[in-house]
Amino acid sequence: MRAHGTEGGVAQAVFRRFNALRPLPDEDAAALEHAILEGLLRAGPGEDLITEGDPVDSVRIVLSGWLFRHKTLEDGRRQIVNFILPGETCDAHAYLLSTLDHSITTATPVAYAEIKRARFEQLMAAHHALAEAFMCETLLNNAIQREWIVNLGRRSAFERVAHLFCEIFERLRPVGLIDGNSCSLPVTQTDLADATGLSVVHANRTIQELRASGLIVLKDRTLTIGDLEALKNAAMYSPGYLRLYRAK
Numbered sequence: 001m002r003a004h005g006t007e008g009g010v011a012q013a014v015f016r017r018f019n020a021l022r023p024l025p026d027e028d029a030a031a032l033e034h035a036i037l038e039g040l041l042r043a044g045p046g047e048d049l050i051t052e053g054d055p056v057d058s059v060r061i062v063l064s065g066w067l068f069r070h071k072t073l074e075d076g077r078r079q080i081v082n083f084i085l086p087g088e089t090c091d092a093h094a095y096l097l098s099t100l101d102h103s104i105t106t107a108t109p110v111a112y113a114e115i116k117r118a119r120f121e122q123l124m125a126a127h128h129a130l131a132e133a134f135m136c137e138t139l140l141n142n143a144i145q146r147e148w149i150v151n152l153g154r155r156s157a158f159e160r161v162a163h164l165f166c167e168i169f170e171r172l173r174p175v176g177l178i179d180g181n182s183c184s185l186p187v188t189q190t191d192l193a194d195a196t197g198l199s200v201v202h203a204n205r206t207i208q209e210l211r212a213s214g215l216i217v218l219k220d221r222t223l224t225i226g227d228l229e230a231l232k233n234a235a236m237y238s239p240g241y242l243r244l245y246r247a248k
Contacts, residue, residue, distance in 0.1 A: 039116075040113055043065075052103045059095065062087065064110065064111045068195070080194040151163050151196070157202055
């Protein structure tokens with residue numbers, strides 16, 4: 001996989017993720033890299049890349065940093081419906097809809113590429129493996145969303161938070177963003193509460209329970225998992241939904 005220069009290096013998370021979904025020929029990788037460098041943008045933490053009801057005319061690919069998808073009720077209560085991690089796509093194929101049905105906000109400083117619809121469709125038509133990789137990612141995001149529904153609807157608070165930590169760790173693994181048994185977790189406890197359907201107090205208490213059990217250490221925006229298999233067992237976590245692609 002080729003990636004030239006500083007910004008190309010930043011895009012390595014994208015290439016690693018896509019290669020895990022569909023191995024990209026050099027020609028497809030070069031075309032994607034060129035499109036990324038053409039549309040490179042940056043945003044600070046707490047910025048809305050798009051808000052619910054806005055029209056969508058492009059595809060955004062995250063090179064570095066964290067974002068989250070969310071919906072907000074009229075009284076201000078917020079539900080985070082997914083985190084968007086480095087190497088992932090914010091809204092592949094969402095341009096086929098008239099407007100987006102949720103908002104996307106940065107949790108950290110973010111570097112991302114914005115590829116306009118015409119350019120994206122040109123890429124998909126010319127590069128079959130790349131088109132398959134984007135479609136696999138869309139299907140994978142659907143699987144993640146179904147798992148989040150199960151998490152909110154059927155798991156206990158302890159299981160929910162443990163499951164979320166397992167998922168984040170496993171999603172960061174293929175893009176090379178784990179360090180031994182540690183990974184970055186640059187979100188607030190309010191964000192974690194809104195992602196797990198808990199109050200901030202309940203989320204804080206649950207994190208303390210996970211700490212007391214020796215399953216995790218959460219310090220300086222870094223998550224360290226003492227025993228990944230034990231955490232998976234506590235969460236009833238199975239990574240199968242993250243591996244729904246068909247290897248060639």
